Amino acid sequence: MRFEFTLAEEAFRSQLLTWIGATLPPDYDSAADDSDDAQWKLTLRLRRELAGRGWLTLAWPKEYGGMGASPMTQLIFNEEMAFQRVPGRDAFGARMLAPTLMVHGTEEQRRRFLPSVARGEVQWCQGYSEPNSGSDLASLQTRAVDDGAEFVVNGTKIWTSLAHRADWIFLLARTDPEASKHKGISFLLCDMKTPGITVRPIINMAGEHHFNQITFEDVRVPKDQLVGGINQGWYVATTLLDFERSGIDYVTAARRVIADLAEYARSEPGSNGQRLADDGEFRARFALLAAEAEAARLLAYEVAWLQGQETLPTREASMSKVMGTRLMNKVTDFGLELLGAYGQLDRGSDAAKLRGRILRSRFECIAWTIFAGTNEIQKNIIAIRGLGLPRNY
Amino acid sequence: MDFGLTEQQKLIRDGARTYLREVCPGAYVRSMQRHPTGCPAEVWRKLSDMGWTGMLVPEDYGGAGLGLVEMGLVLEEMGAVAFPGPFFETAVIGTSALSLAGDERQKSSYLRRIADGSLTVSxxxxxxxxxxxxxxxxxxxxxxxxxxxxxxxxxxxxxxxxxxxxxxxxxxxxxxxxxxxxxxxxxxxxxxxxxxxxxxxxxxxxxxxxxxxxxxxxxxxxxxxxxxGGWPTLRRLFLIGAAMKAVEMAGGARRVLEMTAEYARKREQFGKPIGGFQAVAHMVAEMAIYVESARNIAYQAIWRLAQGHDAAQEVALAKVWANEACVRTAELAHQSHGAIGFTQEHDLQIYTRRALAGRVTYGDSRDHRDAALASIHL
CATH class of the missing domain: 2.40.110.10 (Butyryl-CoA Dehydrogenase, subunit A, domain 2)
Structure with a gap:
């Protein structure tokens, strides 16, 4: 038992913080709409800087040019990047597609696709969800029909984050409609410039453009862009990968909001000469949130530790996701109550507190309990795989 | 970070689990509710013989000289069987008080008697x-x-x-x-x-x-x-008591989770186990999150104390979260059990009662509030 990081881990954290301090522009507004073009340019610039330092591929094995960092070191990287709200990380290419190719890709596919991801030059997006296939992902209906040297893809993908910025997409498509639903799916790589692809923006309830709907109409995908064999797509997509999946981002975002709100409560004059920080009700709620945040943080640490022990923390990772995403909803909602009437002011209002970020975050995190496997799906995993309850769907 | 146990710690935990499960079924807990001390002399002697009453007592005074983490492992298992009696007050608090502040004569006289099972302290x-x-x-x-x-x-x-x-x-x-x-x-x-x-x-x-x-x-x-100079000692005892109570509570909540998962696997309605209904399965999953998180945060506090740190913030966060998590776990367990869990004959109520008692022992969440808030500079 040891509840502290090693000296080497702490040294890495310091090095990272120094870099963040020196690299993040002084006028950087982390509350800005990150779907703005200017913000996206910054994301790309920082991504190339991360690539230059090897941190974009921190988790990659050395044989693929990565740093072979432990899950705990990856966690530290993700924790600080999230707490300092630094843009530039690459979830879809570096953290999702790359390890998939390392396990299931051909040598030619690795040579072709990994280097550009490692340099931070290519944006990938993930084509999994469909209008009629959400939690029941394996029911997906996008078809890929064998036409000699190519597959012909028809169908619709939805909630595709960054599709409007992406150069390439990795997607799941049905290649055998006769087989049982998990066994007729293939994993394809597709250039977003291929004729027949249409990207339609979907504006979220916060008014921001993150995700999209993509239609594929007779899109031709060369067969050398099939990963892991025909009808093996479900297996390819669900392979449990070694990369850190502790959920540290969720709880860290929540901890940062708590820190911002605490600073606000200290500095703002409240009513009748009493600071918000001295208000008994708010103090009680702050204390419980701080405790829950610490507990959630340790759960994420535990996941990374278990991964470092070469075990698969399926149950713990689901617990961490549920706890962290729910906590973010709690703290942002508490934040709006702490701000009172000011809480309704959006970014851009002169009188808005904390740049209107709490309201933005309150909206943004509504998605968190839904994406990457809804919290209900996570609880099914905990119950069935973790506690031996009968399968319930 | 290391969430694992050493071989010695595993032996201590496994030994505690095996012995306590054998000696302390629900019927034992019930009979001890009428017992004058909550622990029969022969059981107390056994606790002493196994080195548990003297676990924190330095070897010079006839104890095992082990640390708070090892004691936490025993207390977690005691919580898991709702073990009654004066062990916590004597072996954790009494021993810590004497070790922290006692003079040579006091330690020599009282610590030896705690270790040999002839003295209980409050x-x-x-x-x-x-x-x-x-x-x-x-x-x-x-x-x-x-x-x-x-x-x-x-x-x-x-x-x-x-x-x-x-x-x-x-x-x-x-x-x-x-x-x-x-x-x-x-x-x-x-x-x-x-x-x-x-x-x-x-x-x-x-x-x-x-x-x-x-x-x-x-x-x-x-x-x-x-x-x-009593207050600094009391403050340290308060922190030790709160962290150790938190892990004992987490042990109880763990057992409640096990009982509920087992019930959800076996109890059938509408022709299938109720654990096959998501409404029930999700309550059990929520309990698992509470249990795991309460356990981790309790051990963080204990480990920090064992390292000799002040640890007031970690302890406060641990007790505040244990208070919340363990009582919520009990509520979810009752909802999952239905009417049977509301009976005196069922063991669940033993644990619910313990969770409610634990919540106000060695500090309720209000007592720990300021220290918890110090962690976020409030």
Whole structure:
């Protein structure tokens, strides 16, 4: 038992913080709409800087040019990047597609696709969800029909984050409609410039453009862009990968909001000469949130530790996701109550507190309990795989 | 970060689990509710023989000289079977108090007797205002030349009905500053003027009571630590007590989770196990999150204390979260069990009662609030 990081881990954290301090522009507004073009340019610039330092591929094995960092070191990287709200990380290419190719890709596919991801030059997006296939992902209906040297893809993908910025997409498509639903799916790589692809923006309830709907109409995908064999797509997509999946981002975002709100409560004059920080009700709620945040943080640490022990923390990772995403909803909602009437002011209002970020975050995190496997799906995993309850769907 | 156990720690945990499961089924817990001490002499002797009462006692005084993490592993298992009796007060709090502040003579006399199973100890701190603050200590310590006279009352004295030695916090009325007024006294049960009340009716059927001190004369050799130096010791005991109570509570919640998962696998309605309904499965999953998170945060606090750190913030966060998580776990367990869990014959109520008692022992969430808030600079 040891509840502290090693000296080497702490040294890495310091090095990272120094870099963040020196690299993040002084006028950087982390509350800005990150779907703005200017913000996206910054994301790309920082991504190339991360690539230059090897941190974009921190988790990659050395044989693929990565740093072979432990899950705990990856966690530290993700924790600080999230707490300092630094843009530039690459979830879809570096953290999702790359390890998939390392396990299931051909040598030619690795040579072709990994280097550009490692340099931070290519944006990938993930084509999994469909209008009629959400939690029941394996029911997906996008078809890929064998036409000699190519597959012909028809169908619709939805909630595709960054599709409007992406150069390439990795997607799941049905290649055998006769087989049982998990066994007729293939994993394809597709250039977003291929004729027949249409990207339609979907504006979220916060008014921001993150995700999209993509239609594929007779899109031709060369067969050398099939990963892991025909009808093996479900297996390819669900392979449990070694990369850190502790959920540290969720709880860290929540901890940062708590820190911002605490600073606000200290500095703002409240009513009748009493600071918000001295208000008994708010103090009680702050204390419980701080405790829950610490507990959630340790759960994420535990996941990374278990991964470092070469075990698969399926149950713990689901617990961490549920706890962290729910906590973010709690703290942002508490934040709006702490701000009172000011809480309704959006970014851009002169009188808005904390740049209107709490309201933005309150909206943004509504998605968190839904994406990457809804919290209900996570609880099914905990119950069935973790506690031996009968399968319930 | 390392969430694992050493081989020795695994042995301690496994040994505790095996013994406690055997000795302490629900029927034992129920019979101990009527027992005068909550622990029969032969069981207490066994705890001593296994080295548990002396686990924290240094080897020089006949103990095992182990640390708080090892003790936490035992307490987690005790929580898992709702083990009753004066173990916590004696082996954790009494031992820590004497080790922290006792002089050579006190340690040599009392620690040896804790280790050999011939002495139980109880901490008498709380009063009418049960807050863990120096200003709440009104029990008076008046100087009589070299001696002291203690007058006042103590409430919520855990295992007070049977303890052989009380550690009493009293305030010197001639000292105006509340913290500097507090001195700890070692008061044997049979000291003239010590009036021990009837056993209270409590949620956990435990052995708390109130004690009245009527001009109890004690000598200078009864002072534990320095005159006027009682508060720092008490504060440390409060932190140790809270962290250890948190892990004991997490152990209880773990058992509640196991019971509920088992029930959800076996109990059938509509022709299938109720665990196959998501409404039930999701409650059980929520319980698992509470249990795992409460356990982790408790051990973080214990580990920090064991390293010799002040750890006030980690302890406060741990107790606040354990208070929340373990009571929520009990609620979800009741909802999952339905009517059977509401009966006296079912063991679930034993754990629910314990969780409610634990929530206000060694600090409720209000007592820990300021230290928890210090972690976010509030």
């Amino acid at each position: 901490l008498a701190v709380q009063e009418r205002d049960p807050a863990w603050q120096p200003s709440a200590i009104k029990c008076a310590a008046d100087r009589r030349d070299e001696d002291w006279a203690l007058s006042g009352e103590k409430l919520f004295v855990g295992d007070g009905t049977s303890a052989g030695l009380f550690i009493v916090a009293a305030a010197d009325r001639s000292v105006s500053q509340a913290e500097a007024a507090v001195t700890l006294f070692l008061v044997p049960r049979e000291t003239p003027g010590v009036r021990i009340g009837e056993r209270w009716l409590t949620v956990d059927h435990d052995h708390q009571t109130g004690i009245t001190f009527e001009a109890v004369e004690v000598g200078p050799d009864s002072v534990l630590g320095k005159v006027g």
